[in-house]
Amino acid sequence: MPNEAIAKTRRRTNAIYVSVAAVIVIMYVLGAVAVARAVASENRARRIAEETQTTLAQTGALLITVLDAETGQRGYLLTGDEEYLTPFQGKRAQFGNELADLRKQLEQQREAGPQLAALDRIQTLSTQRFDLLDKGIAARRRNDLGAALDIIRMGGGKEAMDGIRAEINTIRDFEEGRLYSAFASARLLQDKTAAALGFLLLVTLIALISAGILIRRAIQAETAAQFAQQLRSERDRADLVSRELSHRVKNLFAVIMSIISTTGRAETDARVAARKIRERVQALSRAHALSNGQDTAQSARLGDLVSAIVQPYVPQGHKVASAGPEIWLSADRVTPVGLILNELATNAVKYGAWSTPEGTLTVTWAFDGNDQQSAAQEGVAGPTIPFRLIWTEKVPNGHLTEPTTQGFGSNMIELSATQARAEVSRSWGADGLTVVLRFERDGPAGG
8 A cells, every 4th residue: 555545544543543532531531520529429428427426425425424413413412421522523614615615516517507506505404404413512511401302302403404315315316317418418429420430431432442443444454564564563572572471470470489388388277378378479469560660670669669568558547657768679679678568567467556556657768877978979869878677666555575486477577688688687675666677788779
């Protein structure tokens, strides 16, 4: 086919690409809008759930404060023992503070008018109730037990308590209804979003299929010579990719088989062995992903590796604090360091800092001694300078204990440290564990 015809065919193919890309972009924009609305609705429902939880806790605290005051007053009326007034002391001020906190919480919400009105009534009723409690105590201190009992028989205190309970129930019912409405709205919008995304996916598939047919017809218009040339080029490229893939797969299989064999020898429980193999292979996968294709040396930033390996293990309510200069790990160090980080993160979840709500985990790295200044002067940010990584777990009240035996996880850390040309040391203190990895000098920087 003449060059002009070939050029025309390619322009037609490019036009198809542009048209399909435009359709896909539009579809994805619409999908993103739908997803954003669903996420916003879900976030609103989550925010309302948090507000409801706080409000219910605060209303419960109000009721408990009044009951504590009432219990102390009744005990004093019956026995005359001043110790019974200990729970009563300061309850009026405490109730006022709790009421102010609840009002502040409700004022931040939309449509909180009925709740604030109920709160006003609670304040009036609580004032009445605390006044009666004070009067009863005053009468008992005058040894006028009859007057104290008359105050109780009048029923004003019971009416005030019944009123307080009713108003608290009003606030709780309003909050629960508000929460139900928010989640119902979020579920409805999620269903609509799912339907919209399904439709957009269908349209995208139709566009892709149509484009595929048109592109196929355009490609068929190419000359036999050009097709043969392209075929040879693709064959060579496929052979190159195949050889590279074979090389990488063999290396990965060798590491995986090592993990399987060493884990199998160390563990007698098949389920435990399977779980540990899975976790270590996953860590290997994450480390391999970081080292694949970043540059010709296939190195990786230490900070990226720490984030990729440790972050998936962070339990809800915890976080990992990490900091350090830019340090590149050479390709042969990425995998063993990734396995070490995975083992430490797993132990932190099961036995260490993340096994308790109070525990904290810090990961830092730095150049050793004066080498940090040398690195800055030479403009070096890679593994040519010795450096160290410090893993610090702290648990208040000293819940961490040093193991009496060294298991396979510890052996894996030692083996991986040797492969990474590093020295590992552990120190157990009163409040936790510190692991230090010291890396020796290496080849040229990777970053």
